[in-house]
Amino acid sequence: MFLLSVMLLVLWGERCRCVFEDAGSATFDGDVRVYAVATNTVYVATNERLYQLNHDLTLNQSLTLKGILKNRKPQQGVILFTRVPEATFANGTFRINVLLPVEGANSVISCGATNNKCGHCEILDQSNISILRYNETIQVGPLEWDRCSSAVAPTSVAILVKVTRTAGKTDTYILTAIGQSESCTSSCASDAKTINLQNTDYSKPDEIFSFSGDHETNFVVHKGGEVEFVDGFQVHSTIYVLSNLGNNVRLLWLEGRISKSHVMRSLRGATLVVDGSAGQTHRLVASSVVPGADQVLWGGVFSSRGNTELVLFDITPDMSIIPDKDPDFCSQCTAHNPSVPKILRPRAVLLRKNNMTSVLAVRNKAWMVFFIGMEDGQLIKLAVDKHLRISCAIVLYRARDDRRVFHQLLMDQVDHRHIYVPLGNEMRRVPVSRCSTYTDVHDCWSAQDPHCVWCGSKTSCTFVDDCSDSDWVSIPDDLQQRMVSYGTAREEATGQITLNIQTHVTAGPRAMSNFTCEFAAESNSPCDQGGPPPHFPECICTLRNITLPSKGLKITVRIRLGTIMLLEPVVLNNCSDITGPPSVVLCQRCIRAGCDWSKNKCSWANQGSTNESVCQTVPGKNFSVSGDFSSVLLDMELKWRLKANINHVTCVCVCVCV
């Protein structure tokens, strides 16, 4: 580990750059309590105010959440909260727990509790939150006034779900899953159960926020003990709800079909088990579904005694489970006959690192990209390839003070290039990539950032959309150590040596259609005439009747992809000359020279390129890219602290894998 650390620090020192650009920020009168993003707009509620911001975080307007609590219908005992203008008499406050922009209806549903601890809901105009379209005294979501005792994040979930009726028409409902704990009970009368579906169509005043449906059991209840809900989302017709229940992390699947009661009765459950020492309990802290794959992949931040890890699961619903038989939750609870829930185990542990607070997953081509918020205000980016191999983590942002990143990260819906990062009473708009800090094609590639391509016509590292003429190269679909690798082979009979150059890039159509290689040694071309023509992504040079100097033959390979030129110095070695006591370093020298390592010896390969992973079995020190990420990140952090005395500076730290 020592050797690895030293190399990292050296390389890292050269590659840390400080960037002063800011993509926007906003400051509020108190900590962010809940926020939501619609196409053009960000809505933020603090304890006292509701803000409407434009997508770049410039302020559009803000409203006070103060008002008058008055018994409007004394005979029915309904006390209604009515908002009042700024600086006028008020004896009520509305605290928002649920903020849901309804895209088609141009409205924002905002629900929570008033200071008499009863529910209140408002429907506001999406483009102007001063316009109140509807209000009602009703519970939607939790009646949380302050956070329940120890919890830093809410213990309830409220999302919009789509339910497709048999006739094909779709209804949008608010699904709420309300955490239950002793420290979070409410005294106000309400029809809310554990999981509820409520109507959203405010053009029907007798139906809006209604719990009722086609059947009496339009809800799910949980069967005792404390439960806290962490996340909920819908993928196609399935609704996923994640919770911590006792010592277990529970996943519920609901079918978004037919009717409210069908949704609830379709309940199927699984328990997510993270490997660890026996008896160690894990809690789910934050989660994000990974968009766009055949299976439903999902990343969860699990914590165990303060240690956190980001774990990937396949949570595709198992339709073979008989519905409504879960031991912890039920819809038709009379005559409920539970069975043992299915156990799901991780596909991979992606990152072990303390103090993770939030995660957002996106997809970029074949790559999964995770943005991870930290307790100390860092935002980390982690790219994972289709084989679940992890590229280097990049620190995208670091707050000046150690303020924890809010439990929820959301993407800018206008450009999909920025992430909203709430930190206490502030919100930052952090670019998903800093492509332009990479100044040449090698740097751009080595950053291993799936959002960046090297653009030939602009000679700069950019987002792919900013490269107009498809003349670009980027990292390929899977993790590779080098942009260009090569292998050598020697045919025993004829003595012919083949040099095989492999480019590990994805290229835009224009770059790919114009692929050539030129080989140059000191004096002339070393290759035989009439060898095989280059064929993206590889080109081949054959050499006959050659004696290699003991230091190797220096060959410069010029690879052209459209207007992009890659210069690769190659030293063609006589594999039989790479000798010495077997060691990892010798093995790596051998493999990097394009030779073959077997039986602790370096020799000519019979075919193609060889794989450096064989060196892992060589006696001696172990090197591994994904081996110990926490210490890689730790080194980055140490360096950061040394350099971070400057305020308002965002450091982009690129970690170089060895």
Ligand SMILES: *[C@@H]1O[C@H](CO)[C@@H](O)[C@H](O)[C@H]1NC(C)=O
């Ligand atoms: C709040 O003020 C209004 C108007 O002055 C009054 O009618 C109402 O009773 C007050 N409510 C409470 C809870 O004090």
Ligand SMILES: *[C@@H]1O[C@H](CO)[C@@H](O)[C@H](O)[C@H]1NC(C)=O
């Ligand atoms: C406020 O937001 C609305 C809706 O997006 C927009 O039309 C309007 O121009 C914005 N006004 C300001 C001052 O930003």
Ligand SMILES: *[C@@H]1O[C@H](CO)[C@@H](O)[C@H](O)[C@H]1NC(C)=O
């Ligand atoms: C928003 O609505 C309020 C109340 O109707 C109005 O006074 C204000 O001008 C509107 N603001 C915008 C930006 O349209």
Ligand SMILES: *[C@@H]1O[C@H](CO)[C@@H](O)[C@H](O)[C@H]1NC(C)=O
């Ligand atoms: C708010 O609710 C009260 C009582 O139900 C009603 O009189 C009033 O019209 C509502 N306001 C809006 C804008 O819907």
Ligand SMILES: *[C@@H]1O[C@H](CO)[C@@H](O)[C@H](O)[C@H]1NC(C)=O
């Ligand atoms: C290939 O590149 C050369 C040199 O840049 C250019 O002249 C030629 O038009 C390109 N061919 C295609 C098909 O783009």
Ligand SMILES: *[C@@H]1O[C@H](CO)[C@@H](O)[C@H](O)[C@H]1NC(C)=O
């Ligand atoms: C290789 O060397 C042999 C003997 O020196 C010679 O006969 C043969 O023509 C050479 N071949 C090539 C391709 O230069």
Ligand SMILES: *[C@@H]1O[C@H](CO)[C@@H](O)[C@H](O)[C@H]1NC(C)=O
């Ligand atoms: C490689 O080295 C061996 C022994 O050192 C020698 O016999 C052989 O001719 C060399 N091969 C080439 C291609 O230089």
Ligand SMILES: *[C@@H]1O[C@H](CO)[C@@H](O)[C@H](O)[C@H]1NC(C)=O
């Ligand atoms: C290298 O070999 C290992 C184990 O043999 C394999 O898992 C890995 O995918 C290979 N890598 C490449 C780039 O072929």
Ligand SMILES: *[C@@H]1O[C@H](CO)[C@@H](O)[C@H](O)[C@H]1NC(C)=O
């Ligand atoms: C290096 O790693 C391999 C495979 O993980 C293992 O078998 C070997 O014992 C390790 N060697 C050392 C010295 O740790």
Ligand SMILES: CC(=O)N[C@H]1CO[C@H](CO)[C@@H](O)[C@@H]1O
């Ligand atoms: C800032 C912060 O919360 N740091 C914590 C990170 O995790 C370690 C280990 O659990 C704690 O000791 C730190 O206090």
